[in-house]
Amino acid sequence: MSSTVMVTGANRGLGLEFARQYAADGWRVLATYRNPAVAGELLEELAGQDNVQAYRLDVSDFDAIAALAEELQDETIDVFLSNAGLFGPKPGAESDLRQSFGHIDYGIVREVLNVNALAPLKCAESFVEHIARSEQRKFVALSSIEGSISRAQRDLYAYRTSKAALNMVTRLLSGDLADRGITVVSICPGWVKTRMGGEFAKLELTPAIRDFRGLVARLTLEESGRFIESPGNPLAY
Ligand SMILES: NC(=O)c1ccc[n+]([C@@H]2O[C@H](COP(=O)([O-])OP(=O)(O)OC[C@H]3O[C@@H](n4cnc5c(N)ncnc54)[C@H](OP(=O)(O)O)[C@@H]3O)[C@@H](O)[C@H]2O)c1
Incomplete structure (x- = not known):
């Protein structure tokens, strides 16, 4: 029987490439998107394939996460990729200082924390049974080196704080889910060309996701x- 991956935020960027590559490898793909108006590629290209199903999910709506888990109660999920994420205002490229000291927009900080750290926790709580009954039993959070407290120096309060909180969530989940045989990790994909990563990012999407998938498989x-940078470097929290 083929393996199943679930990917949140699968309508663009890393999430769409995960969906494409896993589907091309013959996996069953459960792909979520929040807005059909910007999910054309997923809905028109991929969801036409027999092994890809797309579901609408805004991960900031925790009742919707629980409802989707209920809808998918008969599914088995080998790998859950908690990918949906927000960067928040960009002080460099866009001169938007709303996550910089002295200019913080606390509504934005709360939204980024909610999507990047609390929603993955809610996903883990909601989908734990689907994952526990699978063969591979992996919950992988898309984290970032920007969430490393030991490396942090200044600025980007929303994004860095949210990814540090996400790392704490995955660390705690690894303990709580160990007796179910579920592997939980935070992985930084590296700096990849997506809308979030921007055009100057070092890594191209296709090889970056190929390497990431190799790491997940191993x-x-x-x-x-653990907190790991793809393709396999251990990171300090
Ligand atoms: N690219 C990089 O260099 C890099 C580096 C380190 C970590 N990461 C992490 O990798 C993940 C994916 O990044 P990316 O580069 O692909 O970013 P991206 O191009 O900005 O895409 C973000 C995805 O998350 C979705 N999303 C945001 N808020 C959501 C919500 N409330 N509910 C559902 N979906 C939501 C977006 O959906 P919409 O289209 O509807 O907005 C989009 O599909 C993120 O967690 C990011 O922090 C990326």
């Missing part, structure tokens, strides 16, 4: 709780 339960 993960073992002994590595649960």
Whole structure:
């Protein structure tokens, strides 16, 4: 039987490429998107394939996460990729200082924390049974080196704080889900060309996701709780 991956935020960027590559490899893909108006590629190209199903999900709506888990109660999920994420205002490229000291917009900080750290926790709580009954049993959060507290120096309060909080969430989940045999990790994909990564990013989308998928495939339960940069460098929290 083929393996199943679930990907949040699969309508563009890394999420869409995960959906494409897993589908091309013959996996069953459960892909979520929040807005049909910007999900054309997913809905028109991919969701026409037998092994891809698309579901509408705004991960900031926690009742909707629980409802989708209920709708998919008969599914088995080998790999859950918690990918949907927000960067928040960009102080460099767009001179938007709303996550910089002295100019913080707390509504934005709360929204970024909600989507980047709390929504993955809600996803883990809601989909734990689907994952636990699978063969591979992996919950992978798309984190960032920007969430490393030991490397952090200044600025980007919303994004950095949210990814640090996400790393704490995955670390705690690794303990709480160990007896179910579920491997939980935070992985930084590297700096990849997407809308979030921007045009000057170092990595091209296709090879970056190929490497990331290779890393996910090699993960073992002994590595649960780790913070790793694709294709395999351990990161300090
Ligand atoms: N690209 C990089 O260099 C890089 C580096 C480190 C970590 N990451 C992480 O990798 C993940 C994907 O990044 P990306 O580069 O692909 O970003 P992106 O191009 O900005 O795409 C973000 C995706 O998340 C979705 N999303 C945002 N808020 C959502 C919500 N409330 N509900 C559902 N979906 C939501 C977006 O949907 P809409 O289209 O509807 O907005 C979009 O599909 C993020 O968690 C990011 O932090 C990326």
